[in-house]
Amino acid sequence: MAAGVTEVEPHPLLGQLLRKVGANATEVPPVASWRALLGLVSQGFYESDRDRDALEESVEVSSREMQRLYQDLKRRSESERLEQEAIMRATLESAIEGILVVDNHRRVIAVNRRFAELARLPQSALATRDQWELVSAAMKAVKRGDMMMPRIAALQQTDATVHEELEMRDGSVIDWFSAPVRTPDGTKVGRVAFCRDVTDERRTHQDRERAREAAEAASQAKSLFLANMSHELRTPLNAVIGLADLLLLGHDPLVARQREYLGGIASSGRHLLALVNDVLDLSKIEAGKQNLDLQSIAIHDAIADGMAAIVPLANARGVMLEPATIVAVPNVLADRVRLRQILYNLISNAVKFTNRGGMVRIRARSDGDQVAIAVIDNGVGIGPDDLSRLYRAFEQLALPSGDRPGGTGLGLALTKRLVEMHGGTIDVASELGVGTTFTVRIPVG
Numbered sequence: 001m002a003a004g005v006t007e008v009e010p011h012p013l014l015g016q017l018l019r020k021v022g023a024n025a026t027e028v029p030p031v032a033s034w035r036a037l038l039g040l041v042s043q044g045f046y047e048s049d050r051d052r053d054a055l056e057e058s059v060e061v062s063s064r065e066m067q068r069l070y071q072d073l074k075r076r077s078e079s080e081r082l083e084q085e086a087i088m089r090a091t092l093e094s095a096i097e098g099i100l101v102v103d104n105h106r107r108v109i110a111v112n113r114r115f116a117e118l119a120r121l122p123q124s125a126l127a128t129r130d131q132w133e134l135v136s137a138a139m140k141a142v143k144r145g146d147m148m149m150p151r152i153a154a155l156q157q158t159d160a161t162v163h164e165e166l167e168m169r170d171g172s173v174i175d176w177f178s179a180p181v182r183t184p185d186g187t188k189v190g191r192v193a194f195c196r197d198v199t200d201e202r203r204t205h206q207d208r209e210r211a212r213e214a215a216e217a218a219s220q221a222k223s224l225f226l227a228n229m230s231h232e233l234r235t236p237l238n239a240v241i242g243l244a245d246l247l248l249l250g251h252d253p254l255v256a257r258q259r260e261y262l263g264g265i266a267s268s269g270r271h272l273l274a275l276v277n278d279v280l281d282l283s284k285i286e287a288g289k290q291n292l293d294l295q296s297i298a299i300h301d302a303i304a305d306g307m308a309a310i311v312p313l314a315n316a317r318g319v320m321l322e323p324a325t326i327v328a329v330p331n332v333l334a335d336r337v338r339l340r341q342i343l344y345n346l347i348s349n350a351v352k353f354t355n356r357g358g359m360v361r362i363r364a365r366s367d368g369d370q371v372a373i374a375v376i377d378n379g380v381g382i383g384p385d386d387l388s389r390l391y392r393a394f395e396q397l398a399l400p401s402g403d404r405p406g407g408t409g410l411g412l413a414l415t416k417r418l419v420e421m422h423g424g425t426i427d428v429a430s431e432l433g434v435g436t437t438f439t440v441r442i443p444v445g
Contacts, residue, residue, distance in 0.1 A: 093114075096114065098112065098114040098117070098119065099114070100131075100192070101190060101191075103189060107130070107131065108134060111126050118197060120138075120140075120168070120170075121141075135152055139152075141168055142166050142168055142169070143167045145166075155191070156191060159188060161178070162176070162178045163177045171199075173199045174196065174198070175198045178191060178193040223286055226280065237276065241269040241273065244266035244269065278411070279410065282417070285418070292334075293335050296332075298331050299331065299332055300326050300364075303324045303326070303373070304324070305343075306340055306342075306343030307343075310348050313348060313351055314351050317351055317352070317354070317356060318356035319356065320358070320360070321347075321351075321359075321360055324361075325364070328366060329371050330445075332443065333422075333443050334422055339422075341414075342415050342418050345411040345412065346375040346438050349411055350376075351377075354379030358377065360376070361376045362374070362376070370443055372439055373441075374439045375440075376435065377436055380432070381433055381434050381436055382432070383432055387428065391413050391416045419442070424441045424443060426439070
Protein backbone atom coordinates (compact mmCIF):
# COMPACT_ATOMS: atom_id res chain seq x y z
CA MET A 1 0.00 0.00 0.00
CA ALA A 2 1.51 3.38 -1.04
CA ALA A 3 2.22 5.98 1.64
CA GLY A 4 -0.55 8.54 2.13
CA VAL A 5 -3.21 6.33 0.58
CA THR A 6 -6.01 5.20 2.88
CA GLU A 7 -7.20 1.68 2.42
CA VAL A 8 -10.98 1.25 2.21
CA GLU A 9 -13.18 -1.75 2.19
CA PRO A 10 -14.06 -2.86 -1.35
CA HIS A 11 -17.74 -2.25 -2.32
CA PRO A 12 -19.77 -5.50 -2.51
CA LEU A 13 -20.81 -4.60 -6.04
CA LEU A 14 -17.08 -4.52 -7.09
CA GLY A 15 -16.63 -8.10 -5.97
CA GLN A 16 -19.66 -9.17 -7.99
CA LEU A 17 -18.32 -7.40 -11.11
CA LEU A 18 -14.80 -8.91 -10.73
CA ARG A 19 -16.20 -12.37 -10.38
CA LYS A 20 -18.22 -11.87 -13.55
CA VAL A 21 -14.98 -11.12 -15.53
CA GLY A 22 -13.01 -13.93 -13.86
CA ALA A 23 -10.87 -11.73 -11.52
CA ASN A 24 -10.72 -11.11 -7.78
CA ALA A 25 -9.99 -8.26 -5.43
CA THR A 26 -6.51 -9.60 -4.34
CA GLU A 27 -4.84 -9.69 -7.74
CA VAL A 28 -4.43 -7.10 -10.45
CA PRO A 29 -6.71 -8.21 -13.31
CA PRO A 30 -5.33 -8.44 -16.83
CA VAL A 31 -6.19 -5.85 -19.47
CA ALA A 32 -8.89 -8.02 -20.97
CA SER A 33 -10.56 -8.32 -17.61
CA TRP A 34 -10.37 -4.56 -17.19
CA ARG A 35 -12.07 -4.08 -20.51
CA ALA A 36 -14.80 -6.54 -19.58
CA LEU A 37 -15.18 -4.88 -16.19
CA LEU A 38 -15.49 -1.44 -17.77
CA GLY A 39 -18.09 -2.82 -20.21
CA LEU A 40 -20.19 -4.16 -17.33
CA VAL A 41 -19.95 -0.84 -15.48
CA SER A 42 -20.93 1.06 -18.64
CA GLN A 43 -23.87 -1.27 -19.21
CA GLY A 44 -24.93 -0.81 -15.60
CA PHE A 45 -24.89 2.96 -15.95
CA TYR A 46 -26.89 2.67 -19.20
CA GLU A 47 -29.52 0.44 -17.67
CA SER A 48 -29.70 2.69 -14.61
CA ASP A 49 -30.27 5.74 -16.81
CA ARG A 50 -32.91 3.85 -18.82
CA ASP A 51 -34.78 2.78 -15.66
CA ARG A 52 -34.59 6.32 -14.31
CA ASP A 53 -35.99 7.72 -17.54
CA ALA A 54 -38.78 5.14 -17.50
CA LEU A 55 -39.56 5.98 -13.88
CA GLU A 56 -39.60 9.69 -14.60
CA GLU A 57 -41.89 9.12 -17.58
CA SER A 58 -44.16 6.93 -15.46
CA VAL A 59 -44.27 9.56 -12.72
CA GLU A 60 -45.09 12.22 -15.27
CA VAL A 61 -47.87 10.12 -16.79
CA SER A 62 -49.25 9.34 -13.34
CA SER A 63 -49.12 13.01 -12.41
CA ARG A 64 -51.01 13.99 -15.54
CA GLU A 65 -53.61 11.27 -14.84
CA MET A 66 -54.02 12.36 -11.24
CA GLN A 67 -54.50 15.96 -12.36
CA ARG A 68 -57.09 14.84 -14.89
CA LEU A 69 -58.93 12.78 -12.24
CA TYR A 70 -58.80 15.69 -9.80
CA GLN A 71 -60.25 18.11 -12.33
CA ASP A 72 -62.93 15.57 -13.26
CA LEU A 73 -63.88 15.03 -9.60
CA LYS A 74 -63.86 18.76 -9.03
CA ARG A 75 -66.19 19.34 -11.97
CA ARG A 76 -68.42 16.46 -10.83
CA SER A 77 -68.56 17.72 -7.23
CA GLU A 78 -69.40 21.21 -8.43
CA SER A 79 -72.14 19.84 -10.68
CA GLU A 80 -73.61 17.76 -7.85
CA ARG A 81 -73.45 20.75 -5.51
CA LEU A 82 -75.26 22.94 -8.01
CA GLU A 83 -77.84 20.21 -8.59
CA GLN A 84 -78.47 19.81 -4.86
CA GLU A 85 -78.75 23.57 -4.43
CA ALA A 86 -81.26 23.71 -7.30
CA ILE A 87 -83.32 20.92 -5.76
CA MET A 88 -83.29 22.61 -2.35
CA ARG A 89 -84.25 25.96 -3.85
CA ALA A 90 -87.08 24.41 -5.87
CA THR A 91 -88.33 22.64 -2.75
CA LEU A 92 -88.26 25.84 -0.74
CA GLU A 93 -90.03 27.88 -3.40
CA SER A 94 -92.73 25.27 -4.03
CA ALA A 95 -93.77 25.21 -0.36
CA ILE A 96 -96.95 27.03 0.61
CA GLU A 97 -95.32 27.88 3.95
CA GLY A 98 -92.77 30.59 4.51
CA ILE A 99 -89.50 28.91 5.54
CA LEU A 100 -86.47 30.39 7.32
CA VAL A 101 -83.38 28.35 8.31
CA VAL A 102 -80.57 29.84 10.41
CA ASP A 103 -77.39 28.39 11.95
CA ASN A 104 -76.13 28.68 15.51
CA HIS A 105 -74.36 31.94 14.62
CA ARG A 106 -77.65 33.58 13.52
CA ARG A 107 -76.69 33.43 9.85
CA VAL A 108 -79.50 32.90 7.35
CA ILE A 109 -78.87 29.57 5.61
CA ALA A 110 -82.05 29.39 3.54
CA VAL A 111 -85.21 31.47 3.11
CA ASN A 112 -87.94 31.38 0.47
CA ARG A 113 -90.02 34.05 -1.24
CA ARG A 114 -93.17 32.94 0.55
CA PHE A 115 -91.57 34.04 3.83
CA ALA A 116 -91.20 37.54 2.43
CA GLU A 117 -94.82 37.54 1.23
CA LEU A 118 -96.18 36.48 4.62
CA ALA A 119 -93.91 38.97 6.44
CA ARG A 120 -95.04 41.76 4.06
CA LEU A 121 -91.41 42.28 2.95
CA PRO A 122 -90.00 43.09 -0.50
CA GLN A 123 -88.06 40.27 -2.14
CA SER A 124 -84.90 42.36 -1.88
CA ALA A 125 -85.05 41.95 1.90
CA LEU A 126 -84.06 38.29 1.47
CA ALA A 127 -80.57 39.28 0.31
CA THR A 128 -79.31 39.68 3.89
CA ARG A 129 -77.68 36.82 5.75
CA ASP A 130 -78.23 38.46 9.12
CA GLN A 131 -81.11 36.75 10.96
CA TRP A 132 -81.66 39.67 13.31
CA GLU A 133 -81.98 42.13 10.43
CA LEU A 134 -84.42 39.91 8.54
CA VAL A 135 -86.59 39.03 11.55
CA SER A 136 -86.66 42.63 12.81
CA ALA A 137 -88.01 43.75 9.44
CA ALA A 138 -90.60 40.93 9.47
CA MET A 139 -91.85 41.77 12.96
CA LYS A 140 -92.85 45.27 11.84
CA ALA A 141 -95.93 43.72 10.17
CA VAL A 142 -96.94 41.87 13.35
CA LYS A 143 -99.07 43.41 16.08
CA ARG A 144 -96.85 43.92 19.14
CA GLY A 145 -93.99 42.50 17.08
CA ASP A 146 -91.43 44.57 19.00
CA MET A 147 -92.43 42.69 22.17
CA MET A 148 -91.64 39.37 20.49
CA MET A 149 -88.07 40.22 19.53
CA PRO A 150 -86.55 39.43 22.97
CA ARG A 151 -88.33 36.07 22.93
CA ILE A 152 -86.99 35.25 19.47
CA ALA A 153 -83.47 36.23 20.53
CA ALA A 154 -83.65 33.99 23.61
CA LEU A 155 -85.21 31.15 21.61
CA GLN A 156 -82.08 30.84 19.48
CA GLN A 157 -80.11 29.59 22.49
CA THR A 158 -82.65 26.95 23.54
CA ASP A 159 -83.87 23.57 22.32
CA ALA A 160 -87.51 24.60 22.69
CA THR A 161 -90.18 24.00 20.05
CA VAL A 162 -92.66 26.87 19.68
CA HIS A 163 -96.06 26.86 17.97
CA GLU A 164 -98.40 29.84 18.15
CA GLU A 165 -100.40 32.26 16.05
CA LEU A 166 -99.35 35.79 15.14
CA GLU A 167 -101.92 38.49 14.46
CA MET A 168 -100.79 40.77 11.66
CA ARG A 169 -101.48 44.49 11.53
CA ASP A 170 -103.68 43.98 8.46
CA GLY A 171 -105.93 41.57 10.41
CA SER A 172 -104.61 38.32 8.94
CA VAL A 173 -103.44 35.41 11.10
CA ILE A 174 -100.11 33.62 10.63
CA ASP A 175 -99.42 30.20 12.14
CA TRP A 176 -95.77 30.18 13.33
CA PHE A 177 -93.76 27.05 14.17
CA SER A 178 -90.08 27.02 15.22
CA ALA A 179 -87.90 24.03 16.09
CA PRO A 180 -84.18 23.20 16.41
CA VAL A 181 -82.31 21.58 13.52
CA ARG A 182 -80.15 18.62 14.50
CA THR A 183 -77.61 16.36 12.82
CA PRO A 184 -78.14 12.58 12.96
CA ASP A 185 -76.01 12.39 16.12
CA GLY A 186 -78.25 14.93 17.87
CA THR A 187 -76.00 17.99 17.60
CA LYS A 188 -77.98 21.24 17.31
CA VAL A 189 -76.78 23.19 14.27
CA GLY A 190 -79.49 25.83 13.95
CA ARG A 191 -83.24 26.49 13.86
CA VAL A 192 -85.99 26.31 11.28
CA ALA A 193 -89.19 28.37 11.25
CA PHE A 194 -92.36 27.69 9.25
CA CYS A 195 -95.05 30.34 8.68
CA ARG A 196 -98.49 29.66 7.21
CA ASP A 197 -101.45 31.95 6.51
CA VAL A 198 -104.46 30.51 8.39
CA THR A 199 -106.72 33.55 8.09
CA ASP A 200 -109.37 31.79 5.98
CA GLU A 201 -109.31 28.72 8.25
CA ARG A 202 -109.83 30.83 11.36
CA ARG A 203 -112.64 32.81 9.76
CA THR A 204 -114.32 29.61 8.60
CA HIS A 205 -113.96 28.17 12.10
CA GLN A 206 -115.40 31.33 13.64
CA ASP A 207 -118.29 31.28 11.16
CA ARG A 208 -119.00 27.64 12.04
CA GLU A 209 -118.90 28.43 15.74
CA ARG A 210 -121.28 31.35 15.29
CA ALA A 211 -123.60 29.18 13.19
CA ARG A 212 -123.47 26.40 15.79
CA GLU A 213 -124.22 28.82 18.61
CA ALA A 214 -127.08 30.33 16.61
CA ALA A 215 -128.48 26.87 15.85
CA GLU A 216 -128.23 25.86 19.51
CA ALA A 217 -129.92 29.08 20.56
CA ALA A 218 -132.68 28.56 17.99
CA SER A 219 -133.13 24.95 19.09
CA GLN A 220 -133.36 25.98 22.73
CA ALA A 221 -135.81 28.73 21.86
CA LYS A 222 -137.88 26.28 19.83
CA SER A 223 -137.88 23.70 22.60
CA LEU A 224 -138.79 26.34 25.19
CA PHE A 225 -141.58 27.65 22.96
CA LEU A 226 -142.97 24.17 22.31
CA ALA A 227 -142.80 23.26 25.98
CA ASN A 228 -144.58 26.45 27.04
CA MET A 229 -147.17 26.23 24.30
CA SER A 230 -147.77 22.55 25.01
CA HIS A 231 -148.44 23.29 28.65
CA GLU A 232 -150.69 26.19 27.71
CA LEU A 233 -152.63 24.00 25.26
CA ARG A 234 -152.99 20.94 27.46
CA THR A 235 -154.90 22.74 30.20
CA PRO A 236 -157.80 23.96 28.04
CA LEU A 237 -157.79 20.74 26.01
CA ASN A 238 -158.24 18.64 29.12
CA ALA A 239 -161.13 20.87 30.10
CA VAL A 240 -162.76 20.53 26.65
CA ILE A 241 -162.41 16.73 26.65
CA GLY A 242 -163.63 16.43 30.23
CA LEU A 243 -166.69 18.55 29.63
CA ALA A 244 -167.54 16.68 26.42
CA ASP A 245 -167.27 13.35 28.25
CA LEU A 246 -169.45 14.64 31.09
CA LEU A 247 -172.15 15.71 28.68
CA LEU A 248 -172.03 12.33 26.91
CA LEU A 249 -172.27 10.47 30.21
CA GLY A 250 -174.78 12.84 31.80
CA HIS A 251 -178.51 12.40 32.16
CA ASP A 252 -179.44 15.54 30.32
CA PRO A 253 -181.44 14.72 27.19
CA LEU A 254 -179.42 15.00 23.98
CA VAL A 255 -180.63 14.60 20.48
CA ALA A 256 -178.63 12.26 18.19
CA ARG A 257 -176.93 15.09 16.38
CA GLN A 258 -175.83 16.73 19.64
CA ARG A 259 -174.38 13.41 20.84
CA GLU A 260 -172.56 13.03 17.48
CA TYR A 261 -171.09 16.51 17.76
CA LEU A 262 -169.97 15.94 21.33
CA GLY A 263 -168.33 12.67 20.30
CA GLY A 264 -166.46 14.52 17.56
CA ILE A 265 -165.36 17.17 20.04
CA ALA A 266 -164.05 14.56 22.47
CA SER A 267 -162.33 12.52 19.71
CA SER A 268 -160.70 15.56 18.12
CA GLY A 269 -159.67 16.84 21.54
CA ARG A 270 -157.96 13.56 22.38
CA HIS A 271 -156.20 13.57 19.02
CA LEU A 272 -154.96 17.11 19.60
CA LEU A 273 -153.93 16.25 23.17
CA ALA A 274 -151.92 13.28 21.89
CA LEU A 275 -150.19 15.58 19.42
CA VAL A 276 -149.41 18.11 22.15
CA ASN A 277 -148.07 15.36 24.43
CA ASP A 278 -145.85 13.97 21.67
CA VAL A 279 -144.52 17.44 20.80
CA LEU A 280 -143.80 18.09 24.47
CA ASP A 281 -142.00 14.76 24.89
CA LEU A 282 -139.94 15.28 21.72
CA SER A 283 -138.95 18.82 22.70
CA LYS A 284 -137.85 17.61 26.14
CA ILE A 285 -135.69 14.88 24.61
CA GLU A 286 -134.09 17.28 22.14
CA ALA A 287 -133.42 19.76 24.94
CA GLY A 288 -131.88 17.00 27.07
CA LYS A 289 -134.48 17.49 29.80
CA GLN A 290 -136.21 14.14 29.53
CA ASN A 291 -135.17 11.96 32.47
CA LEU A 292 -135.76 8.23 32.80
CA ASP A 293 -136.77 6.40 35.97
CA LEU A 294 -134.91 3.15 35.22
CA GLN A 295 -135.99 0.01 37.03
CA SER A 296 -136.14 -3.74 36.47
CA ILE A 297 -139.35 -4.53 34.58
CA ALA A 298 -140.86 -7.87 33.58
CA ILE A 299 -141.22 -7.72 29.81
CA HIS A 300 -144.48 -9.72 29.89
CA ASP A 301 -146.17 -7.02 32.00
CA ALA A 302 -144.93 -4.21 29.75
CA ILE A 303 -146.23 -5.94 26.60
CA ALA A 304 -149.58 -6.69 28.25
CA ASP A 305 -150.01 -3.01 29.20
CA GLY A 306 -149.18 -1.88 25.67
CA MET A 307 -151.58 -4.37 24.03
CA ALA A 308 -154.45 -3.57 26.42
CA ALA A 309 -154.45 0.05 25.36
CA ILE A 310 -154.67 -0.94 21.66
CA VAL A 311 -157.60 -3.38 21.93
CA PRO A 312 -160.31 -0.76 21.16
CA LEU A 313 -158.42 0.43 18.04
CA ALA A 314 -157.77 -3.15 16.86
CA ASN A 315 -161.43 -4.09 17.32
CA ALA A 316 -162.55 -1.02 15.42
CA ARG A 317 -160.28 -1.87 12.48
CA GLY A 318 -161.03 -5.60 12.55
CA VAL A 319 -157.40 -6.55 13.27
CA MET A 320 -156.57 -9.51 15.54
CA LEU A 321 -154.01 -9.07 18.32
CA GLU A 322 -152.27 -12.38 18.93
CA PRO A 323 -151.15 -12.95 22.54
CA ALA A 324 -147.43 -12.33 23.02
CA THR A 325 -145.01 -15.23 22.80
CA ILE A 326 -142.26 -14.87 25.40
CA VAL A 327 -139.55 -17.50 25.81
CA ALA A 328 -137.33 -17.41 28.95
CA VAL A 329 -136.80 -13.66 28.77
CA PRO A 330 -135.12 -11.78 31.64
CA ASN A 331 -136.31 -8.43 32.96
CA VAL A 332 -135.25 -5.25 31.20
CA LEU A 333 -133.81 -2.04 32.68
CA ALA A 334 -136.26 0.63 31.58
CA ASP A 335 -138.57 3.47 32.51
CA ARG A 336 -141.99 1.82 32.95
CA VAL A 337 -144.00 4.69 31.48
CA ARG A 338 -141.66 5.24 28.51
CA LEU A 339 -141.40 1.50 27.75
CA ARG A 340 -145.20 1.29 27.65
CA GLN A 341 -145.18 4.33 25.35
CA ILE A 342 -142.64 2.64 23.03
CA LEU A 343 -144.71 -0.54 22.78
CA TYR A 344 -147.98 1.37 22.40
CA ASN A 345 -146.57 3.40 19.48
CA LEU A 346 -145.26 0.30 17.67
CA ILE A 347 -148.38 -1.83 18.18
CA SER A 348 -150.78 0.98 17.26
CA ASN A 349 -148.70 1.74 14.16
CA ALA A 350 -148.89 -1.94 13.14
CA VAL A 351 -152.68 -1.98 13.62
CA LYS A 352 -153.14 1.17 11.54
CA PHE A 353 -151.23 -0.30 8.59
CA THR A 354 -152.92 -3.73 8.68
CA ASN A 355 -156.06 -4.37 6.67
CA ARG A 356 -159.25 -5.74 8.18
CA GLY A 357 -158.87 -9.42 8.94
CA GLY A 358 -155.11 -9.09 9.40
CA MET A 359 -153.05 -9.95 12.47
CA VAL A 360 -150.48 -8.29 14.70
CA ARG A 361 -148.15 -10.46 16.81
CA ILE A 362 -145.62 -9.64 19.53
CA ARG A 363 -142.57 -11.79 20.22
CA ALA A 364 -139.87 -11.40 22.89
CA ARG A 365 -136.59 -13.28 23.23
CA SER A 366 -133.24 -12.98 24.94
CA ASP A 367 -130.49 -11.54 22.71
CA GLY A 368 -127.16 -11.50 24.55
CA ASP A 369 -127.24 -8.72 27.14
CA GLN A 370 -130.45 -7.34 25.62
CA VAL A 371 -134.05 -8.38 25.18
CA ALA A 372 -135.39 -8.23 21.61
CA ILE A 373 -139.11 -7.34 21.29
CA ALA A 374 -140.57 -7.79 17.79
CA VAL A 375 -143.91 -6.32 16.64
CA ILE A 376 -144.95 -8.24 13.51
CA ASP A 377 -147.85 -7.49 11.18
CA ASN A 378 -149.06 -8.88 7.87
CA GLY A 379 -150.22 -5.48 6.69
CA VAL A 380 -149.48 -3.37 3.64
CA GLY A 381 -145.72 -3.18 4.20
CA ILE A 382 -143.33 -0.31 3.56
CA GLY A 383 -141.59 0.45 0.26
CA PRO A 384 -137.77 0.76 0.12
CA ASP A 385 -138.00 4.47 -0.68
CA ASP A 386 -140.11 5.11 2.41
CA LEU A 387 -137.87 3.29 4.90
CA SER A 388 -135.50 6.27 5.18
CA ARG A 389 -138.43 8.55 6.14
CA LEU A 390 -139.78 6.40 8.95
CA TYR A 391 -138.22 8.23 11.87
CA ARG A 392 -138.66 11.80 10.68
CA ALA A 393 -140.79 14.03 12.88
CA PHE A 394 -144.25 14.88 11.48
CA GLU A 395 -143.71 12.42 8.62
CA GLN A 396 -146.67 10.15 7.84
CA LEU A 397 -146.62 7.39 5.24
CA ALA A 398 -149.70 6.95 3.10
CA LEU A 399 -151.63 3.71 2.68
CA PRO A 400 -151.71 2.07 -0.79
CA SER A 401 -155.15 3.62 -1.23
CA GLY A 402 -153.59 7.06 -0.81
CA ASP A 403 -155.28 7.66 2.53
CA ARG A 404 -153.27 8.61 5.59
CA PRO A 405 -154.04 6.85 8.87
CA GLY A 406 -154.79 8.89 11.94
CA GLY A 407 -151.89 10.00 14.08
CA THR A 408 -149.53 12.84 14.83
CA GLY A 409 -146.63 11.76 12.63
CA LEU A 410 -144.41 11.82 15.71
CA GLY A 411 -144.89 8.28 17.00
CA LEU A 412 -141.92 6.55 15.37
CA ALA A 413 -139.63 9.60 15.72
CA LEU A 414 -140.39 9.71 19.44
CA THR A 415 -140.12 5.93 19.76
CA LYS A 416 -136.64 5.89 18.22
CA ARG A 417 -135.37 8.58 20.56
CA LEU A 418 -136.86 6.89 23.63
CA VAL A 419 -135.28 3.55 22.67
CA GLU A 420 -131.88 5.21 22.21
CA MET A 421 -132.23 6.95 25.59
CA HIS A 422 -132.53 3.47 27.11
CA GLY A 423 -129.27 2.45 25.40
CA GLY A 424 -131.17 0.26 22.95
CA THR A 425 -131.72 0.02 19.20
CA ILE A 426 -134.66 -0.20 16.82
CA ASP A 427 -134.64 -1.99 13.43
CA VAL A 428 -137.23 -2.52 10.73
CA ALA A 429 -137.71 -5.13 8.01
CA SER A 430 -140.57 -4.77 5.56
CA GLU A 431 -141.90 -5.93 2.21
CA LEU A 432 -144.76 -4.39 0.29
CA GLY A 433 -147.88 -6.51 0.44
CA VAL A 434 -146.31 -8.92 2.96
CA GLY A 435 -145.93 -7.00 6.20
CA THR A 436 -143.52 -5.24 8.53
CA THR A 437 -141.47 -6.23 11.57
CA PHE A 438 -140.15 -3.66 14.05
CA THR A 439 -137.57 -5.01 16.50
CA VAL A 440 -136.61 -3.11 19.62
CA ARG A 441 -133.67 -4.17 21.79
CA ILE A 442 -133.55 -3.01 25.41
CA PRO A 443 -130.71 -3.79 27.87
CA VAL A 444 -131.27 -6.53 30.43
CA GLY A 445 -131.92 -5.25 33.95
